[in-house]
Amino acid sequence: MDKIYVTRPLLPDLDNYISEVKDIFDSRWLTNMGVKHNELETKLKDVLKVPNVSLFNNGTIALLTALKAMDLPFGSEVITTPFTFAATPHCIVWNNCKPVFCDIEPNTMTIDSDKIESLITPNTSAILGVHVYGFPCDVEKIDKIAKKHNLKVIYDAAHTFSTEIDGQGIGTFGDITMFSFHATKLFNTIEGGCLTYNDENLKRRIYNLRNFGIQSEEVVEDIGINGKMNEFQAAMGLENLKIFEKEKQNRARIKQYYDNNLSKIKGIRIPQMPKDTTNSYQYYPIIIEKPYPLNRDELYNVFKSKNIMVRKYFYPACNDFECYKGSVITGDLSVVNEMKHKVLCLPYYGTLTQTDIETICEILKGEL
Ligand code: T4K
Numbered sequence: 001m002d003k004i005y006v007t008r009p010l011l012p013d014l015d016n017y018i019s020e021v022k023d024i025f026d027s028r029w030l031t032n033m034g035v036k037h038n039e040l041e042t043k044l045k046d047v048l049k050v051p052n053v054s055l056f057n058n059g060t061i062a063l064l065t066a067l068k069a070m071d072l073p074f075g076s077e078v079i080t081t082p083f084t085f086a087a088t089p090h091c092i093v094w095n096n097c098k099p100v101f102c103d104i105e106p107n108t109m110t111i112d113s114d115k116i117e118s119l120i121t122p123n124t125s126a127i128l129g130v131h132v133y134g135f136p137c138d139v140e141k142i143d144k145i146a147k148k149h150n151l152k153v154i155y156d157a158a159h160t161f162s163t164e165i166d167g168q169g170i171g172t173f174g175d176i177t178m179f180s181f182h183a184t185k186l187f188n189t190i191e192g193g194c195l196t197y198n199d200e201n202l203k204r205r206i207y208n209l210r211n212f213g214i215q216s217e218e219v220v221e222d223i224g225i226n227g228k229m230n231e232f233q234a235a236m237g238l239e240n241l242k243i244f245e246k247e248k249q250n251r252a253r254i255k256q257y258y259d260n261n262l263s264k265i266k267g268i269r270i271p272q273m274p275k276d277t278t279n280s281y282q283y284y285p286i287i288i289e290k291p292y293p294l295n296r297d298e299l300y301n302v303f304k305s306k307n308i309m310v311r312k313y314f315y316p317a318c319n320d321f322e323c324y325k326g327s328v329i330t331g332d333l334s335v336v337n338e339m340k341h342k343v344l345c346l347p348y349y350g351t352l353t354q355t356d357i358e359t360i361c362e363i364l365k366g367e368l
Pocket of ligand 1: 005006007008009058059060061084085087088130156158159180181182183184192193309313
């Protein structure tokens with residue numbers, strides 16, 4: 001049996017992509033804010049329902065730049081969660097700030113807003129929430145806390161492309177939000193990402209930070225890096241924008257089948273999206289608990305033995321990494337330390353066949 005992966009990239013029709021590439025060859029304009037880059041930036045404002053978009057060559061550089069643009073004081077503390085991809089806390093440290101690991105809440109697995117305030121010190125400068133798996137952070141509560149303590153709010157929305165809360169684009173909450181367009185994301189530009197923000201004044205700063213600070217041939221006004229998205233990436237984005245809604249529908253169908261078949265199994269919990277939020281269909285995490293006959297790791301091994309590459313996102317949690325262990329301020333992480341042993345992300349992408357979906361459900365029911 002061929003391997004079944006946790007995800008597969010969304011790919012446009014090859015002829016359509018070649019036609020985009022032909023434009024690039026004809027113009028000989030390969031990067032540095034080209035036509036396709038600018039077109040994608042404009043189109044994404046509508047798709048994400050945000051006033052400002054700045055494209056980047058990947059999500060990590062975008063997040064690094066987001067923190068930089070917030071001008072956080074050297075050595076200040078940024079409260080975040082360790083239940084995320086390594087890039088999230090790494091970007092804090094690369095900005096000469098200190099990550100402070102807060103616990104998560106057990107359904108959405110996002111930062112537990114009730115536990116944030118106890119971690120705030122005079123040295124705290126920001127909260128970095130992660131909308132993990134597609135579940136939104138408690139944006140209202142985080143906003144209130146931030147206002148009360150005069151903190152910046154940054155969101156890592158790598159998993160929530162096109163999510164809306166009460167009809168509002170998720171990228172409009174907080175001071176600045178990062179989206180990832182990596183190959184494994186619902187919408188991809190091969191590698192890529194963007195920042196969204198409400199404050200028009202940030203536009204010039206972010207432009208500079210992603211382009212060496214260069215404003216014109218003779219004017220360098222900031223100490224920027226190279227975060228530019230190239231035309232081949234933007235071309236992929238323009239084509240994938242035409243088909244990502246269809247991909248969402250396909251994933252919605254898979255979700256329906258998984259929900260129907262797995263919700264009755266004792267010991268499998270399916271975390272629920274809040275009612276007012278649309279689903280990005282990025283991941284399909286399930287939580288394995290007693291009385292399920294196997295623990296999460298045993299179940300992972302059963303899948304692996306059948307060439308089904310389910311994933312234990314996010315085990316180990318970032319607080320377990322050698323580079324953070326013992327050297328990072330942490331609150332009570334009891335839910336993180338429980339969930340990291342219980343979550344399994346199932347294969348979830350539009351081209352997954354019905355036979356494969358049924359096989360996955362039969363394995364979970366203990367029938368295979
Ligand atoms: N914040 C959060 C919360 C994130 O999750 C991420 C990235 C970031 C920040 C940083 O954004 P970027 O700088 O990446 O834009 C994958 C992705 O590489 C990573 O982007 C993603 N999060 C993370 C959750 O997942 P790995 O180490 O699991 O990738 P890998 O290579 O094992 O790929 C997963 C599966 O996808 C493979 O088993 C097969 C399939 N695949 C992958 C690639 C790259 C394909 O079929 N084709 C492909 O080209 O990190």
